[in-house]
Amino acid sequence: MVSPVDIRVGFFLAVRQLRRASFWTTGLIVFVMLLTFLNLVVVTGMLVGIVQGISDQYRTQDTGDVIVSALDEKDFIENSPQVIAFIKSLPGVAGVTARYVANGTLEANYLSRDVNAKPNKTGVVISGIDAVAENSFSDLSKYVHEGAYLSPGDYDEVLLGPQLIDRYSFGQFPGLTPLRNVYPGTKVRLVINGNTREVIVKGILSVPANSPLAMRAFMPSEEVRMLMGRTDYAVNEIAILLTRGTDPSAFRDVLKRSGIGANAKIRTFDDAMPNGIADVKNTFALIGDAISSVGLVVAAITIFIVIFINAVTRRKFIGILKGIGISGAAIESAYVFQSLFYAAIGAGVGLLFLYGFLVPYVGAHPIVLPISNAIIVAPWNGTLIRIVLLVAATIVAGYLPSRMIVRKNTLNSILGRN
Amino acid sequence: MIQAKDIVKSFTDGTVVTHVLKGITFAADQGEFVAIMGRSGAGKSTFLYQISLLDEPTSGEIVIDGKETSRMSEREKMRFRLSEFGYVFQDYALLPELTALENTALPLYMQNIPRAIANEKAREALNRVGLGERLSNLPSQLSGGEQQRVSISRAIAHAPAILFADEPTANLDKESSGVVMNIFKELHEGGQTIIMVTHEEEYARYAERLVKIDDGRIIADAKA
Structure with missing residues (x-):
């Protein structure tokens, strides 16, 4: 003892x-x-x-602290302009960005390709963004490695994630065959909902392979909206950054109680984070x-x-x-x-x-x-x-x-x- | 005060048994100064270790103030050594990282005496052995004679019933040995019981009683 x-x-x-x-x-x-x-x-x-x-x-590049997205049975968020305006009016909001999101294809070298050769083509998720709002939300311009970031008023120009370009691609993903010989200034053919448009690569991003930006293409929201054939201003997702100290769960609940929850899915970052x-x-x-x-x-x-x-x-x-x-x-x-x-x-x-x-x-x-x-x-x-x-x-x-x-x-x- | 009854101590090394003490009976009264003498290997230090409870005899009984020590637990013996005994070893046995004052005060700290009082008692003990000016010195900063005096001050600081000394002058020059023996003499004159092992007759004469051991037995026990 x-x-x-x-x-x-x-x-x-x-x-x-x-x-x-x-x-x-x-x-x-x-x-x-x-x-x-x-x-x-x-x-x-x-x-x-x-x-x-x-x-x-x-969180910083995609969902923010809270993300509002279309219901599973809908392609868009109803009354998007009103929802965005309401969210911006709430206390604790540090930034908001609204995106049109569509699946499509990108094809390069389609003019010089041999008829029998495999197309230089890949599937892609295209985000239609407000270049200024997106940049202040996710600092997207910071990741531009080649070329330049989108400017307000840009037309027929696109930013590509590095996984879409074969020289930056980190391994293969299902449905993704990175494009060869694509540089800033290269023309690529974009198809969304059967609508085709020839666009110019304005910039290529540099982000890690697991970044949500890695496999995306970014274009001005107006063009994506038209290619999608959407006649109103209903977006697919609204990402919200909160000020320090604002509880995302409490903010989510405020949005749900406001009635937005009836027309859209409202999730915090933790809710939206992939289970994996x-x-x-x-x-x-x-x-x-x-x-x-x-x-x-x-x-x-x-x-x-x-x-x-x-x-x-x-x-x-x-x-x-x-x-x-x-x-x-x-x-x-x-x-x-x-x-x-x-x-x-x-x-x-x-x-x-x-x-x-x-x-x-x-x-x-x-x-x-x-x-x-x-x-x-x-x-x-x-x-x-x-x-x-x-x-x-x-x-x-x-x-x-x-x-x-x-x-x-x-x-x-x-x-x-x- | 202390009695040893038929003490036998044997050491076994494999199949070889060596009997170092072969039935020693001895008693010392309070205030006595006993010198135990004998040639090298006679068993005098071994005997001292038995009666000072640093070792256990193979057989026999040691009784101190009426208490049979064979019935004591190791913890009780430790408490007994702490409060009732003082030890002076041949090679001083000071802790190198402690100053003279700390070495002296350590057993007092262990007795739960408040630090200030313990230090005061240690200071007094060091003054008694003439080292009042060397309180803060480490053992490495002291001569052999001074280290042995610190060892004595540690042994007497808590006013033990019995002071055991094992060849206290063996490592000292003549002058230092004389100083150490004079300290023992003064302590004895003050009523301290001392049991000292030595092989030097010159220093044994300081004692009032001389016990001679040879081949594990007491061969002489007389007034010096």
Whole structure:
């Protein structure tokens, strides 16, 4: 049984040992604990961050915080102009963009193609957008890699996602055969609802393969509306960005209560996020936890070895302490406190590095990967759980070796006998 | 005050059994200064370890103030060593990371004596051994003689019933040995019970009683 005196004396001995320990040795152990902490938090955080990057793309580039779309049995949102005007009038709205969305085909090199050759043609989802509103919503112009962004008044011009172009395409998707020899200025043939139009490629986007922009084509909304054969201004979707602090679920409920829900589907980003993304996110989190748990074991073994070597080399002094009446529990506490010190300093430095630099820096400069722009997802509650795990592993790893040495015969320890 | 009844201590190494103590009976009264002498390997240190509860005899009984120690748990023995005994070892046995004051005060901290009072008692003990000016020095900053005096101050700071000393002058030069023995003499004059193992007759003369051990048996027990 450990008494308060044991703990006080143990703490006193631990502080004195640490104070007079080699700076470099202590630094090295703390560094190992720092790396362990980062391994625990960052590996999982990055794996989850890859998926989070994908889902963030959907939020910022496609759905916004709340998306209003056509009912399953309808092709458009009824009374779209009134709905848009109502949404814009609500508090908490930071941006709104309305889109016409149609399926169609794009064909390139159709003039020079051999009659018997396979057409240079692909299926595509075409978004008819207000270039200015869309840009302020999703920052679309930022992603233009070749050519230029759409301007108000543009006619017969199109922006293409990188998956539609074979030199940027990241693998094949069903129904998608990326276009060859297409550059800004290239003429392509667009077909929507049997209506054909020759348009010029104005720009090509650069986004990761999993971006919702990757397989889309963008044209001015007026042209898409005409090609779709739509005679009114009924759009297919309205994406809404909310101001910071506005609850998307509460906003969705406000829209539903207003009666819009009778004519359109209203979903928050979380509602609209494809199920697969949530599953992949959970899977990556599990993989991250598995990798981290290996790191935790390595850290525990490191502490065990450090404390064991420390205790073995100080066996004589441990014997003397027991000889003069210092309890075994106090001596063991001293080693546990030392282990805790290593873990606490390692985790403390790790926390500073993680939240003071790594998370904000990677958040501002995501790691560009082929499938997404990855960030580090490290929620405080998850990090605290990992710190508790690290501390628990450290306590065990510090206690066991000290217990092994303290249990040895007092006189044998004093005299250095085995 | 302390009685050893028919103490036997044997060590076994494989099939070989070595009998180091072969039935020692001994008693010391309060305030006595006993020197235990003998040639190297005679069993004098082993005997000291038994009666100071640092080791357990193979057979026999040690009774301290009427308490049979064979019935004590390891924790009770530890408490007994902490509060009733003081130890001075041949190689000083100081903790290298603690200052002279901290080394001396450590057993007092373990007795749950408030830090300020413990430090004051430790300071007094160090003053008694003439190291009142070296409180903040680490063992590595002290000479061998000074380290042994710190060891004595640690042993006496909590006013133990019995002070055990195992070859306290073995690692010291003549001058330092004289200083250490004079401290023992003063402590004895103050009523401290001391049981000291030494192989040097010169220092054994400081004691009032001389016990000689040879081949695991007491061969002489007389006033010095």
